[in-house]
Amino acid sequence: MVEQDLSLAPPLAPTPANWIEVVIEGFDEFLQDHASCEKKASGMAMSVASHYPDQPILLAAMVDLAIEELNHYREVIKLLLARNITPGADQKDPYINQLNKEIRRGSENFLLDRLLVAAIVERRGAERFDLIARNISEPALVEFYRAIAASESRHWTLFITLAHSHCPIDQIMPRLTQLTALEANIMLAQPLRAALH
Ligand SMILES: [Fe+2]
Numbered sequence: 001m002v003e004q005d006l007s008l009a010p011p012l013a014p015t016p017a018n019w020i021e022v023v024i025e026g027f028d029e030f031l032q033d034h035a036s037c038e039k040k041a042s043g044m045a046m047s048v049a050s051h052y053p054d055q056p057i058l059l060a061a062m063v064d065l066a067i068e069e070l071n072h073y074r075e076v077i078k079l080l081l082a083r084n085i086t087p088g089a090d091q092k093d094p095y096i097n098q099l100n101k102e103i104r105r106g107s108e109n110f111l112l113d114r115l116l117v118a119a120i121v122e123r124r125g126a127e128r129f130d131l132i133a134r135n136i137s138e139p140a141l142v143e144f145y146r147a148i149a150a151s152e153s154r155h156w157t158l159f160i161t162l163a164h165s166h167c168p169i170d171q172i173m174p175r176l177t178q179l180t181a182l183e184a185n186i187m188l189a190q191p192l193r194a195a196l197h
């Protein structure tokens with residue numbers, strides 16, 4: 001796979017400035033949500049792997065990703081346990097649910113949309129984990145969130161690269177532009193809470 005130049009990708013709308021305040025204030029609660037998000041990200045990668053057993057590049061990438069996200073989950077669980085916090089039950093994630101509704105059915109569009117929605121979710125994760133790294137005071141957490149942000153940023157690149165190897169090239173940027181605009185509306189409509197989304 002040829003890694004794609006993403007400098008032409010439309011920028012994400014920035015996260016509202018007060019999101020980080022809510023997260024730092026309710027950081028224990030945020031960690032519970034973060035653990036769920038990593039677990040769901042691993043499950044999402046496994047679900048794509050199960051859906052495309054006949055696509056070796058995609059399959060291999062999704063198995064690697066599932067393991068990497070599961071490693072993130074393990075790291076966040078360690079942080080929770082070290083703080084004597086019980087992991088919470090998985091909550092509904094309206095941001096993800098609304099984005100998933102934008103995935104068009106029909107085999108031709110489905111894979112393109114699924115890859116691009118995943119790319120945007122990874123990119124948003126990278127943006128927000130970086131905000132945490134730059135605003136949290138505990139040095140160990142600064143390091144941790146810096147590493148997580150770098151990893152999610154690589155996943156954004158991965159999904160765009162996978163789209164280029166599996167989908168019509170001329171459809172990628174136009175659809176990414178549409179989905180990025182839809183994501184901005186969905187993101188801005190969410191109430192602020194101590195959660196990733
Ligand atoms: Fe992750």
Ligand SMILES: [Fe+2]
Binds near residue numbers: 069122125152155
């Ligand atoms: Fe990720």
